[in-house]
Amino acid sequence: MAEYKLLTKDIGVEGLQTLPVYERRGGYQALRTALRDRTPDEIIEQVKISGLRGRGGAGFPTGTKWSFLPRDVFPRYLCINADESEPGCFKDRYLIDENPHQLIEGIVIAAYALQVQHAFLYIRGEYHDQRLLLERCVEEARAAGYIGERILGSDFGCDVIVHGGAGAYICGEETALIDSLEGFRGQPRLKPPFPAVKGLYGKPTVVNNVETLSNLPHIVSRGGEWFKAIGTERSTGTRVWCCSGHIERPGCYEMELGRPIRELFEEHCGGMWKGRSLKAFQPGGGSMQVLLPEHLDLPLDMDAVMKAGSSLGAGAMMFMDETTCLVNVSMRLVDFYHHESCGKCAPCREGTYFESQLMHRLEAGVATLDELDTLKDICANMDGKCFCPLGDTATWFVMSAYRHFRAEFEAHCGAGACPVTGAHRPLLAGTA
Ligand SMILES: Cc1cc2nc3c(=O)[nH]c(=O)nc-3n(C[C@H](O)[C@H](O)[C@H](O)COP(=O)(O)O)c2cc1C
Ligand code: SF4
Numbered sequence: 049m050a051e052y053k054l055l056t057k058d059i060g061v062e063g064l065q066t067l068p069v070y071e072r073r074g075g076y077q078a079l080r081t082a083l084r085d086r087t088p089d090e091i092i093e094q095v096k097i098s099g100l101r102g103r104g105g106a107g108f109p110t111g112t113k114w115s116f117l118p119r120d121v122f123p124r125y126l127c128i129n130a131d132e133s134e135p136g137c138f139k140d141r142y143l144i145d146e147n148p149h150q151l152i153e154g155i156v157i158a159a160y161a162l163q164v165q166h167a168f169l170y171i172r173g174e175y176h177d178q179r180l181l182l183e184r185c186v187e188e189a190r191a192a193g194y195i196g197e198r199i200l201g202s203d204f205g206c207d208v209i210v211h212g213g214a215g216a217y218i219c220g221e222e223t224a225l226i227d228s229l230e231g232f233r234g235q236p237r238l239k240p241p242f243p244a245v246k247g248l249y250g251k252p253t254v255v256n257n258v259e260t261l262s263n264l265p266h267i268v269s270r271g272g273e274w275f276k277a278i279g280t281e282r283s284t285g286t287r288v289w290c291c292s293g294h295i296e297r298p299g300c301y302e303m304e305l306g307r308p309i310r311e312l313f314e315e316h317c318g319g320m321w322k323g324r325s326l327k328a329f330q331p332g333g334g335s336m337q338v339l340l341p342e343h344l345d346l347p348l349d350m351d352a353v354m355k356a357g358s359s360l361g362a363g364a365m366m367f368m369d370e371t372t373c374l375v376n377v378s379m380r381l382v383d384f385y386h387h388e389s390c391g392k393c394a395p396c397r398e399g400t401y402f403e404s405q406l407m408h409r410l411e412a413g414v415a416t417l418d419e420l421d422t423l424k425d426i427c428a429n430m431d432g433k434c435f436c437p438l439g440d441t442a443t444w445f446v447m448s449a450y451r452h453f454r455a456e457f458e459a460h461c462g463a464g465a466c467p468v469t470g471a472h473r474p475l476l477a478g479t480a
Contacts, residue, residue: 052278052304054286055262059146065181067188070149076194078265082157083202086268091161095264097272099284104129104220104257105332105362107350114162116244117252124252126164127229128155128261130171130178131213131220135334135384136364139290140258142300144171144178147262148185152208154261156194157268159206162254167208170225173215182210217388221436222255223247224390235392236436259288259363279305283349287363291317294324294369303348310344313367324369328452332361334381335441337448338374357448373468374453375460378446379407385442396439399430403442412473413463420457424450 247253
């Protein structure tokens with residue numbers, strides 16, 4: 049079983065969430081090396097060589113993103129994105145729960161490389177226990193001299209501030225996160241200017257995901273070339289896959305990039321539960337397009353999955369068995385986006401409302417075939433026309449499900465019930 053353990057190698061060691069145990073496992077040695085033996089530019093160079101791409105969804109190369117910061121503008125900020133509200137995604141929570149100091153070490157290394165004196169760890173409101181854990185670990189690290197002034201006797205000082213969100217999906221979008229941190233209602237900002245030039249408090253800012261930063265201690269201690277040799281040419285390293293749905297063993301599994309999805313599904317997840325068969329799966333969380341059993345042989349490689357019409361996104365694999373109604377799943381996801389739309393732009397604010405209304409009529413078996421065309425029209429008027437990606441992604445699952453399972457969508461029209469599950473669902477008020 050090819051489970052490549054890098055970020056998760058020490059998970060399971062008793063007390064890993066405490067500083068002494070983390071240190072006994074070699075923790076904070078990479079930070080020591082960084083401060084003593086490397087210049088900030090050398091670290092940025094190693095991150096570039098490593099080929100590390102952001103684990104928050106878009107997969108942008110981390111070293112390149114860092115080098116967009118203007119050279120002589122200070123102060124500058126680092127925001128750590130622990131908002132993790134993507135449906136199906138729980139790998140950042142797992143990394144925080146199980147190895148919080150690895151993240152904190154990664155944060156301080158990144159802060160040193162970027163010459164940042166204030167790093168803000170933005171964590172979603174629902175992760176209350178994880179916020180308390182991080183606050184405790186930050187205090188432990190501060191008391192040991194890993195955070196604060198003159199870290200480990202060097203000239204470099206940095207504080208880490210843990211900030212709890214209030215539970216809005218849009219606050220995971222980097223500019224909305226910055227708005228929220230500044231105390232405003234979290235809504236995306238127009239880009240450009242990009243955060244690297246004008247971010248938090250109008251200053252150069254880098255926003256990075258929890259898993260992205262957790263890789264840094266390993267890149268610093270073993271080097272960019274070593275990291276680059278893991279995975280594929282353009283998808284280097286490992287990823288922590290959070291797997292859910294109708295599988296025998298839901299959970300988080302770390303695997304080298306480039307291995308087949310089938311290996312994750314069959315060996316780690318134990319395949320479908322109760323001997324059932326796989327009908328469809330989403331490889332990157334609720335925002336991503338649905339794939340079919342024939343796609344199981346694709347490699348866990350960002351570009352290969354994109355070529356097949358979907359994305360590895362935030363690393364959330366959701367598997368659906370033969371009893372699943374794709375209209376029902378689409379309806380539930382559309383409801384999520386409708387609920388989470390921040391309301392700033394009309395295509396998303398209005399589009400998700402009409403999408404949701406139509407999906408409820410379809411699922412209840414009262415929509416007509418013509419309404420399927422209306423659904424397609426609504427989605428066409430959203431995708432690529434919204435202010436931020438939330439509105440675009442609100443159409444991706446439903447349209448891909450429609451493409452792959454058209455007969456199932458059509459069979460719902462006028463059926464009076466769900467033809468897959470037989471469920472008679474009452475219409476929502478306002479959808480008749
Ligand atoms: C609606 C929306 C929600 C997002 N939620 C998250 C999130 O919860 N966590 C995250 O790291 N990135 C999220 N992103 C992506 C961030 O905007 C950003 O690209 C990412 O944090 C950059 O970090 P990385 O380069 O390390 O991947 C979201 C993007 C959008 C459009
Ligand atoms: S697309 Fe949706 S979430 Fe994004 S700005 Fe527009 S209304 Fe807000």
